[in-house]
Amino acid sequence: xxxxxxxxxxxxxxxxxxxFIQNKSIFDSYSVGDFEQEALTKLDELFKKNNIQIxxxxxxxxxxxxxxxxxxxxxxxPSVRTEINKKYDALGIDYLQExxxxxxxxxxxxxxxxxxxxLQNPQRMKRFVEVCIGSGKPYSSFIGKRKxxxxxxxIIIGLEAEREIIYDRINQRVAIMLNEGLLAEAQSLYPYxxxxxxxxxxxxxxxxYFDATIEDAKLLENAIEQIKMNTRRFAKRQMTWFKRTENVxxxxxxxxxxxxxxxxxxxxxx
Numbered sequence: 001x002x003x004x005x006x007x008x009x010x011x012x013x014x015x016x017x018x019x020f021i022q023n024k025s026i027f028d029s030y031s032v033g034d035f036e037q038e039a040l041t042k043l044d045e046l047f048k049k050n051n052i053q054i055x056x057x058x059x060x061x062x063x064x065x066x067x068x069x070x071x072x073x074x075x076x077x078p079s080v081r082t083e084i085n086k087k088y089d090a091l092g093i094d095y096l097q098e099x100x101x102x103x104x105x106x107x108x109x110x111x112x113x114x115x116x117x118x119l120q121n122p123q124r125m126k127r128f129v130e131v132c133i134g135s136g137k138p139y140s141s142f143i144g145k146r147k148x149x150x151x152x153x154x155i156i157i158g159l160e161a162e163r164e165i166i167y168d169r170i171n172q173r174v175a176i177m178l179n180e181g182l183l184a185e186a187q188s189l190y191p192y193x194x195x196x197x198x199x200x201x202x203x204x205x206x207x208x209y210f211d212a213t214i215e216d217a218k219l220l221e222n223a224i225e226q227i228k229m230n231t232r233r234f235a236k237r238q239m240t241w242f243k244r245t246e247n248v249x250x251x252x253x254x255x256x257x258x259x260x261x262x263x264x265x266x267x268x269x270x
Contacts, residue, residue, distance in 0.1 A: 001022075001026065001185070001189070001197070001198075001203075002022065002185070003177050003180050003181055003182045003185045004177065004182055004185060004186065004200070004202040004203055005200075005202075006173070006177070007021060007022060008021065019042055019046075020035075020038070020039070020042075024197075026189070026192060026195050026197040026198060027192075027195065028197075029078065029196075030197075032061055032062055032065050032070070033065070033070060033072075033073070035062055035065055035066075036065040036066060036069060036070065039055075039065070039066045040066065043066075043152065044151075047151075047152070052268070053152075059238075060238060060241035060242055060245070061124075061241075063245075064245075067150070067154050067156075068148060068150075069148030069150070070148075071142050071143050071144065071145055072142065072145065073131055073135075073142050074131075074134070074135045074142075076130050076131060076134030076135065077134055080130055080133050080134040081126070081130050081196065082194075084096075084126050084129055084130055084133070085126070085194065085196075085199075088122060088126060093119075093120060093122060093125065096122065096125035096126060096128075096129055097119055097125065099129045099132070099133075100125060100128050100129055100132070100139075103129065103132035103133065103138060103139075104128065104132055104138035104139045104140050106138065106140050107128065107138065107139050107140040107143075110140070117237055117240060121237070122199070123199065153269065154247075155249075155264055155267045155268070156245065156247055156248045156249065157248070157249055157251065157260060157263075157264065158242055158245075158248040158249065158250045158251070159250075159251055159252075159253045159255075160239070160250055160251070160252060160253065161252065161253045161254075165253075166232075166235055167232055167235075170228060170231045170232055170235060171228055173231075174202075174224065174227050174228050174231065177202070178224065182202065182206070183206065186202075186203050186206035186207065186210075187206075187210065189203065190207060190210050193207045201227060201230045201231050201234055202227050202231070205223045205224075205226040205227045205230065206223055206227075208223065208226075209222075209223035249263055249267075
């Protein structure tokens with residue numbers, strides 16, 4: 001998944017030590033909870049060498065996993081996720097919404113009033129329904145039971161730009177990935193399209209294109225436009241998530257790095 005996930009270049013990887021880059025197979029079962037534990041273990045190791053580490057992201061859910069942690073949920077039989085994926089593929093997001101409303105009306109109502117975008121997020125919704133079905137208990141019954149502590153103090157830096165600039169960058173990014181061979185990469189992964197790791201923007205749209213029974217240039221153009229559109233939606237969800245995050249120092253993406261570093265240095269406890 002090197003191209004579709006925009007893995008850093010060899011030059012970028014050589015410029016500074018990186019961690020958790022292509023460290024898992026698409027066949028591995030891996031959750032945000034697994035990432036939380038592995039990241040914290042790695043941080044404990046790295047803090048022995050240097051008391052300042054840099055995390056770059058990304059998915060707000062995974063950032064929160066490291067900074068704040070999550071509630072503890074039971075192990076769910078993988079067959080439950082497989083069945084939910086099948087029904088989602090056949091029935092769409094409505095199926096997930098109906099299931100959550102039936103299995104955890106309290107949490108569904110909370111999302112409806114406070115975070116409607118999550119109700120449109122297939123991956124999050126699948127997880128909610130998976131926990132409800134696999135545990136036999138409402139998802140909300142596991143929330144707030146675990147107290148998480150951290151042995152570090154986060155300094156959070158956010159970079160922002162005008163929406164038009166972000167969207168233009170997204171279009172450029174998609175074009176670059178296609179030029180680098182995204183189509184061939186997706187084709188090589190197509191036999192495994194049902195795997196959870198591949199339920200992501202950039203691959204699903206091309207898998208749908210490969211599913212077509214006829215070759216048509218227009219279908220490929222439509223798939224590419226879908227990638228751009230879904231990436232824009234993802235970027236919008238990211239910004240909404242991070243704007244709700246507390247204690248973020250926001251900077252225009254063109255701000256001189258020395259100015260940002262001066263703010264960071266002023267926050268570091270000597």
